[in-house]
Amino acid sequence: MRFLWTVGSSFVSNLIRRRALLANLVVRDFKQRYVGSAAGWLWAAIHPAVLLLSYSFVFAAVFKVRPIPGSGTDSFVLYLFAGILPWLLFQETVQRSVSAVVDSSNLITKTVFPSEILPISLFISGLLNHFLGLAVLLAIVAVLVKKITVFILLVPVYMVLLALFTIGVGWLVSSLNVFLRDTAQALSVILTFWFWFTPIFFSAQNLPERVRFIARINPLAYVVDAYRNCLLAGRAPAPADLALTAAFALVSFLAGGLFFRYTKRAFGDVL
Amino acid sequence: MSAAVVMEKVSKSYPVYGSPAERFKELLALGRRTYHRDFWALRDVSFEIERGSTFSILGENGAGKSTLLQLVAGILRPTLGRLEVSGRVSALLELGSGFNPEFSGRENVFLNGAILGLSNREIERRYPQIVDFAEIGDFINQPVRTYSSGMVVRLAFAVAINVDPEILLVDEALAVGDIYFRQRCMRKIHELHRAGVTILFVTHNIADVKSLATRAMWLADGRIVELGDPERVVSRFQAAMVNKDARYLRQHAQAEAPAAGEVFASRPAELVEKIPNIDFRYGTGRAQVLGIAVMNQRGEEIGLLPPGETIVIRVSVRAQQEMPQPIVGFMLRNHLGVDFSGTNTALEGLEMPPLRPGEALTVDFLLALPELYPGHFSFSPAIANGTLEGYEMCDWIDNAVTLQMEKRREMYGYFRLPCQVELRGVRVVSAECGVRSAEH
Numbered sequence: 031m032r033f034l035w036t037v038g039s040s041f042v043s044n045l046i047r048r049r050a051l052l053a054n055l056v057v058r059d060f061k062q063r064y065v066g067s068a069a070g071w072l073w074a075a076i077h078p079a080v081l082l083l084s085y086s087f088v089f090a091a092v093f094k095v096r097p098i099p100g101s102g103t104d105s106f107v108l109y110l111f112a113g114i115l116p117w118l119l120f121q122e123t124v125q126r127s128v129s130a131v132v133d134s135s136n137l138i139t140k141t142v143f144p145s146e147i148l149p150i151s152l153f154i155s156g157l158l159n160h161f162l163g164l165a166v167l168l169a170i171v172a173v174l175v176k177k178i179t180v181f182i183l184l185v186p187v188y189m190v191l192l193a194l195f196t197i198g199v200g201w202l203v204s205s206l207n208v209f210l211r212d213t214a215q216a217l218s219v220i221l222t223f224w225f226w227f228t229p230i231f232f233s234a235q236n237l238p239e240r241v242r243f244i245a246r247i248n249p250l251a252y253v254v255d256a257y258r259n260c261l262l263a264g265r266a267p268a269p270a271d272l273a274l275t276a277a278f279a280l281v282s283f284l285a286g287g288l289f290f291r292y293t294k295r296a297f298g299d300v301l
Numbered sequence: 302m303s304a305a306v307v308m309e310k311v312s313k314s315y316p317v318y319g320s321p322a323e324r325f326k327e328l329l330a331l332g333r334r335t336y337h338r339d340f341w342a343l344r345d346v347s348f349e350i351e352r353g354s355t356f357s358i359l360g361e362n363g364a365g366k367s368t369l370l371q372l373v374a375g376i377l378r379p380t381l382g383r384l385e386v387s388g389r390v391s392a393l394l395e396l397g398s399g400f401n402p403e404f405s406g407r408e409n410v411f412l413n414g415a416i417l418g419l420s421n422r423e424i425e426r427r428y429p430q431i432v433d434f435a436e437i438g439d440f441i442n443q444p445v446r447t448y449s450s451g452m453v454v455r456l457a458f459a460v461a462i463n464v465d466p467e468i469l470l471v472d473e474a475l476a477v478g479d480i481y482f483r484q485r486c487m488r489k490i491h492e493l494h495r496a497g498v499t500i501l502f503v504t505h506n507i508a509d510v511k512s513l514a515t516r517a518m519w520l521a522d523g524r525i526v527e528l529g530d531p532e533r534v535v536s537r538f539q540a541a542m543v544n545k546d547a548r549y550l551r552q553h554a555q556a557e558a559p560a561a562g563e564v565f566a567s568r569p570a571e572l573v574e575k576i577p578n579i580d581f582r583y584g585t586g587r588a589q590v591l592g593i594a595v596m597n598q599r600g601e602e603i604g605l606l607p608p609g610e611t612i613v614i615r616v617s618v619r620a621q622q623e624m625p626q627p628i629v630g631f632m633l634r635n636h637l638g639v640d641f642s643g644t645n646t647a648l649e650g651l652e653m654p655p656l657r658p659g660e661a662l663t664v665d666f667l668l669a670l671p672e673l674y675p676g677h678f679s680f681s682p683a684i685a686n687g688t689l690e691g692y693e694m695c696d697w698i699d700n701a702v703t704l705q706m707e708k709r710r711e712m713y714g715y716f717r718l719p720c721q722v723e724l725r726g727v728r729v730v731s732a733e734c735g736v737r738s739a740e741h
Binding site: 048049050051053054055057058061062136137138139140141142143206209210211292293295296298299300 | 315316322371374375376377394403408412414417418419420421
């Protein structure tokens, strides 16, 4: 425990010391994605919007899927929107993290570069899109549902937990990919499964009893559920669920961080 | 004076794996199993760099120089041994490696500065100096991909030296860029040196070592060959390179003409076997010129001809067949290709021993060099058999070595004849007198 504390505090102080680098990386990443395109950051809004509309068309218009009762809304679009936002943040960060270390090989081998900062910068960069999505969702809720509750204040808490979890996974995959370039391929397969097995288009209650454990062992399921509860239903997540989510997040963050720290020493040799 | 960098028996091995997956398996095995062979990039390297000194590393490609810099920078960890670095390190390992071509010079300055550990405010404060030093003007707001390679290097160098390093690592970064910028970089490095910055640099440029380094180290195959006084290290390094080149040429010659009986039991110690250039070569091949070197009297090869000093033209030859009356000589030509001056053993009256096939010999011509105009002069060595009246030209090499005459003082014409000037006295002469006499 003592060891974890030392590692953790030196890690945090290092982050604070390198905040200029972090800020620069985030700005660079954000610009890089939209540099040279006429619509610029608008694409950041268009992509999820198209995704949302397409899924809504298939599930709501074609298959006539409705949100389960007590969701706080009848609109499948809103139901999907609230659920898919945290998932997209997670997926985007992890997917971009996987190649982040390899792509920065010249920084790592030619400069004194704190590579652990990369997944963090990617998460923060993704967070900007996330805020945009949240703002649009809140605007719709405010206008159409006219019900915004105090539980919205819990969303930032989940955001922090999501950050810890996502960055932990980001560290794991980005470091693995240095040694095993198959990681990127494997990850996209895993993420596809993960996406469809997470209750985003459905609710965990829809799952047959036999397979309901899928939602219980899936940290993202708790976050998705919490986003919906806080934003749409106006309900606090069960305290046990919150504790469990926090546990998942901390374990991922610590395990990913220690793994990254341990494997990092070989980066210079491999890259 | 404390040491800024201490290396004690440092070795660095790179594990060589059959595949990246094996590397990972080993990492997870936590040392219980190994899956690799070791490649030792550095072995038992020990040295100290005094704070505020300039330390230079010489060596061929693959000698371990870059590995050593990466160790000092903290990018790599030593496999064995102790390494201590005290002070803020700024590494110029590959200039511009942190640059993103899509972003403007300004954005890259900020990112690069942040990588080097500066806060945005600190970079903001240094920004004018950086842009000023890089001399890229309005381009600073253009994407870096529009820059010439020289501009990229200038900008990267400007950032790296403006972060107030305590220890500056330079890895052949200065090999690029134009002469003007190189000079400014060197001046800046001198300046940093005077300001007390510890500098560790790797270079191929002997002149840089001589002008900058307080100590030098020659690495070969990951081991220290020579460590200490730059002059001594440089001259030993150069000598080794010259030998190596000769060996290469010889091996090549053998490959081309394997029939020739190339093996001699004993070779004179001072045989030169380097022919820097061959414009044209002719002769019967009865004997051949092995090499030519132009040296100072201490036996060190020179790059400039020193006016008014004695130089040594060393020519080595070898007989392929019997050579009863060998004559060895050379011709000195000027930049216009005019035969300026030449001599040979027969002309100078040196008795030459007959040569048997396979025998080699070396002749030194000590030449008192007059003050010539600072142009290029070439030496064309030759070996003949016979007498001055009648000889057989065995091997002649046109313009084997070309050297520049050093300019020490102003000169009119082709060369300065030895001249004494005397003042005979001062007398007053009326100007009117002179005018009147002109009218008569």
